Amino acid sequence: MSKILIIEDDFSIGEMMSIYLYEDGYEVKRAENGGEGERLLRQFQPDAIILDVMLPDIDGIQLCANVRQTSNIPILMISAKSEVSDRVRGLQTGADDYLCKPFSMRELSARVQALLRRSHSFASAAAELSVASTAPSQAQTQPDPPMKITLDTEKRCLLVHGKVVETTFSEFEIMKLFWQNQGKVYSREELLNRVRGFDSYVTERAIDVHIANLRKKIETDPKEPKHIKTVWGVGYKFLLS
Structure with a gap:
């Protein structure tokens, strides 16, 4: 079961996302501010983060940058800000996707699935590469670079x-x-x-x-x-x- 961390201060939106994703089969935890989100990130170790841009204690863009310093976890940024400059800034900071409010729960779920699919593919490929690089070579000559x-x-x-x-x-x-x-x-x-x-x-x-x-x-x-x-x-x- 994949784990999703939602960092969203709006109670109704946060609860709606939590319930919908839970019914989709995810384990979900929600933080109402950036500080709580950082704590849950360490404790919960989610597979993906849904991050609101406008939080009461820290800007979501800055929080995204903080996460990117130590982790490549998939981040879906959500915001009522729909200007191109806001979306570009979010992507430049390290978000993997950007979803503007209001949005449907079906679209949210599809975006999360896409992020997790890509993340799992990346992890599998990295593991296979690691095994291949450590396996003893059967060839007597040096392989081509x-x-x-x-x-x-x-x-x-x-x-x-x-x-x-x-x-x-x-x-x-x-x-x-x-x-x-x-x-x-x-x-x-x-x-x-x-x-x-x-x-x-x-x-x-x-x-x-x-x-x-x-x-x-x-x-x-x-x-x-x-x-x-x-x-x-x-x-x-x-x-x-």
């Missing part, structure tokens, strides 16, 4: 220099499109259409944020990218070498 960048679409796993690199759901979808169509130039609108089904509030500005985050994860020098190239006036393309 691993490719710098590898994408496993079935396990939803991105590897750089043989190490698993965590990505958000939207980042992986963009990387998957690049990987399967290397050298093809994609406009921001085309990339937007690729991820819109998973993030209904994503914008062309958010696409730039996703690209910047991917460059930080796969490029030796993100300011001088060798793989995710900008095609000025058009969009982006991916080159493996």
